[in-house]
Amino acid sequence: MKQRFYQLWKDLHSQLEGFVYxxxxxxxxxxxxxxxxxxxxQAHSHTLKDDTKVTSWIFQITRNVIADHYRQIKKEQKVALPSDPVGEDILLENHTDAVTEEFAQCIxxxxxxxxxxxxxxxxxxxIEGISQKEMADKLGISYSAVKSRVQRGRKLLKEMLMKCCEIETDCYGNVIDYQRKPFAEKFF
Structure with a gap:
């Protein structure tokens, strides 16, 4: 077990440090x-249910540690009461916005x-925000053909994203974190 954690430390240390920084x-x-x-x-290793997801599990712990750090700062500065869900939502919203913006650059x-x-x-x-009806006129094809192309394009894009990244979303489908898979460099 100690050898496993040493290897995890060795493999993920600089990546996690950059993420936290x-x-x-x-x-x-x-x-x-x-x-x-x-x-x-190390203290919670027994809670890991799927060893193939150890990296995302560690990154989730890392996000929690960062959130705890900012909660502690808020508590000490008394900017928001600990029971104030608005202050916590703002912190999580800012984190989600930053991750979404970073992730969008990959798309x-x-x-x-x-x-x-x-x-x-x-x-x-x-990207340009043109409606599908306008696009049909512009391209000189039927509205249903445009709808099909957009849907198929989204599906292909999603497949590409799933091949190169592990993506974590909230209950609304917003990207809250992602991590490139080791072989993802061939996509970029």
Missing amino acids: QKVRDTDLAKDLIQEVFIKV LPLIWMLPTKYREALLLSE
Whole structure:
């Protein structure tokens, strides 16, 4: 068991440190929080149900440690009462917005990898915000053909995303975290 955690530490340490640093912007604090993460990983290793998801499990613990850190700061500064769900929602919303913005930068290169008719449909509808009816007029094809292209393009894009990233969403489908799979570099 100790060997396994040592290997996890070795494999994920710099990646986790970079992830935490992005959230706290303090190198020493990031190192402290990473130590706390691995203490929790060791203490709660018995709760991991699927060994194939160990990386996402560790990143979830990391997100929780970061959230706990900010909750503690709020508590100490008395910016929001501990029972105030609004203060907590703002913290989580800011984190989700940052992750969504970062994740969105990955999507455009993948759209450009789609076959032309699907790429064109997604660029016009999703990126430029043109309605599907306007797109049908612009492309000189039927409305149902445009709908099909957009749906098929979205499906192909989703398949590409699932191949290159582990994506975690909230109950509304918003991306709250993602992690590139080790072989994902070939997509970018």
